Amino acid sequence: MFVISRTSSSIPPGESTQQLNSEQARSIVCDIDTRVCAPGVEFRLKATFKASSRRIALFGPSGSGKSLTLMALAGLLTPRQGRIEVRGQTFFDSEAKVNVPARRRNVGMLFQDYALFPHLSVYDNIAFGLKPVFGPLKQEHRARVDELLELCGLSVQARQRPAQISGGQRQRTALARALATGPELLLLDEPFTALDQPLREKMRAELFTILERFDIPMVMVSHDLDDVDHFAQTLVAFGHGRVLEVVDYEARRRSQSPRQILDPLFLAAQNCK
Amino acid sequence: MDMTFLFPVQLSLRVATLATLIALFIGVLAGWVFHRYRFPGKELLDSILSLPMVLPPTVLGYYLIVLLGRNGFVGRWLESTFGVTLIFTWQGAVIAAAVVSFPLIFKSARAALDGVERKYEDAARTMGYPEWRVFLRVCLPLAGRGILAGTMLAFARAMGEFGATLMIAGNLPGRTQTLSLAVYSATQAGQDSLAAQLVLLISVLCTVILWVSGRLLTPRWQA
Numbered sequence: 001m002f003v004i005s006r007t008s009s010s011i012p013p014g015e016s017t018q019q020l021n022s023e024q025a026r027s028i029v030c031d032i033d034t035r036v037c038a039p040g041v042e043f044r045l046k047a048t049f050k051a052s053s054r055r056i057a058l059f060g061p062s063g064s065g066k067s068l069t070l071m072a073l074a075g076l077l078t079p080r081q082g083r084i085e086v087r088g089q090t091f092f093d094s095e096a097k098v099n100v101p102a103r104r105r106n107v108g109m110l111f112q113d114y115a116l117f118p119h120l121s122v123y124d125n126i127a128f129g130l131k132p133v134f135g136p137l138k139q140e141h142r143a144r145v146d147e148l149l150e151l152c153g154l155s156v157q158a159r160q161r162p163a164q165i166s167g168g169q170r171q172r173t174a175l176a177r178a179l180a181t182g183p184e185l186l187l188l189d190e191p192f193t194a195l196d197q198p199l200r201e202k203m204r205a206e207l208f209t210i211l212e213r214f215d216i217p218m219v220m221v222s223h224d225l226d227d228v229d230h231f232a233q234t235l236v237a238f239g240h241g242r243v244l245e246v247v248d249y250e251a252r253r254r255s256q257s258p259r260q261i262l263d264p265l266f267l268a269a270q271n272c273k
Numbered sequence: 274m275d276m277t278f279l280f281p282v283q284l285s286l287r288v289a290t291l292a293t294l295i296a297l298f299i300g301v302l303a304g305w306v307f308h309r310y311r312f313p314g315k316e317l318l319d320s321i322l323s324l325p326m327v328l329p330p331t332v333l334g335y336y337l338i339v340l341l342g343r344n345g346f347v348g349r350w351l352e353s354t355f356g357v358t359l360i361f362t363w364q365g366a367v368i369a370a371a372v373v374s375f376p377l378i379f380k381s382a383r384a385a386l387d388g389v390e391r392k393y394e395d396a397a398r399t400m401g402y403p404e405w406r407v408f409l410r411v412c413l414p415l416a417g418r419g420i421l422a423g424t425m426l427a428f429a430r431a432m433g434e435f436g437a438t439l440m441i442a443g444n445l446p447g448r449t450q451t452l453s454l455a456v457y458s459a460t461q462a463g464q465d466s467l468a469a470q471l472v473l474l475i476s477v478l479c480t481v482i483l484w485v486s487g488r489l490l491t492p493r494w495q496a
Contacts, residue, residue: 074395074399075398075399076395076398076399101398102395102398102399103398103399103400103401103402103403104401105399106401107399108399109395109396109399111392111395111396113392115390115392115393115395115396117393117396117411117415118415119414119415128397128400128410129400129401129402131410133406177396177400178399180400181400181401
């Protein structure tokens with residue numbers, strides 16, 4: 001059902017630009033090489049993978065480059081060179097000088113600490129991406145926001161500011177906001193790290209119940225075993241700015257426990273310096 | 274009661290308001306450019322743009338005369354193209370006050386915009402917002418208080434402007450004599466009660482401005 005390609009050093013060029021078959025239309029191809037400079041440190045990210053399942057988890061310890069890869073998919077980070085193709089669309093190609101800006105990628109993003117606009121109400125946060133330049137929301141968009149509020153159990157909180165609601169409600173607001181524009185791909189950056197353990201499991205169940213209603217492919221970044229196990233069909237294991245392995249998680253899971261699959265990957269990530 | 278002392282008051286308010294509006298527009302724009310873009314010599318340019326804050330006002334006045342005077346580069350162009358002279362006019366005082374108060378807005382706008390976390394801008398970008406809308410809907414509201422506080426300081430500074438105004442606009446009673454110039458003239462002429470009235474007025478005005486800007490700096494929402 002899902003086509004997984006193990007990554008070798010790189011993807012043969014031209015393979016996905018030539019013909020657009022059904023696999024191409026479903027797959028995410030990422031082959032990027034970039035440097036990120038923070039004061040005093042330089043981080044080299046060289047991420048190459050291809051995955052065709054609907055739920056892809058980028059897994060690895062912190063500082064392994066998985067969040068940066070997600071940023072590159074969203075168009076919030078421009079790699080020095082490489083290629084990014086998402087479901088048949090070329091988002092980035094350094095050779096062809098293609099770089100679709102973030103605003104045209106139609107990608108929804110759930111940020112790690114949600115990045116809800118503190119000056120706007122829950123309602124206005126969700127409606128943000130639907131707002132026309134002038135005037136109020138269109139009738140159909142207002143209906144859509146109301147529907148999302150209802151679905152995420154936020155109708156009562158609609159007029160409140162993010163600071164006035166609970167952590168779980170904030171997360172659902174961020175999810176509703178990301179889904180409001182009808183994205184073709186949803187990116188989730190460590191969606192549960194901001195929550196403590198008991199709440200985490202509840203939120204995970206809630207989030208996935210909501211997401212099941214939307215037939216939308218997703219890429220999630222996580223270093224958490226349980227998150228990955230609940231979510232992943234395909235696993236892209238990161239270690240120190242490299243992709244170590246692309247695993248057909250769903251298939252492996254039939255015969256192995258999560259620990260059996262993930263522990264060696266985590267160990268490998270820690271050893272590859 | 275002699276009401277002539279009111280002319281400097283209304284002139285100062287007019288000059289300071291216009292100067293603040295000009296400084297606000299250019300200062301916020303410059304602050305945004307400095308927030309948004311990286312370019313060589315950026316910090317050097319920041320220092321140069323902040324110079325009016327630390328240079329003696331007479332030095333600024335000298336620069337402005339060199340630039341805007343009859344033989345100045347800009348002044349000659351203005352006169353030949355529009356037939357406009359800024360020297361010894363109240364409009365010249367507006368330019369002087371705008372230059373002096375510009376750094377206060379530029380500095381606070383840059384700091385306030387830099388204080389807006391990138392994730393908010395990024396969130397707006399993924400929701401289809403072009404850069405100018407990100408600026409209007411995310412950066413400005415989140416940096417608004419800082420910019421407003423800087424604007425109040427700029428207004429107070431423009432109200433009190435003396436040196437550069439004297440050099441470029443002169444001290445012509447009823448034409449270019451602003452409040453601070455009137456205080457100087459009254460003191461020189463021994464009109465102590467007039468000087469006292471004006472001093473009291475400007476003190477109260479500036480106190481109110483500082484108090485309001487202080488209140489604007491206290492947070493209204495938590496992130």
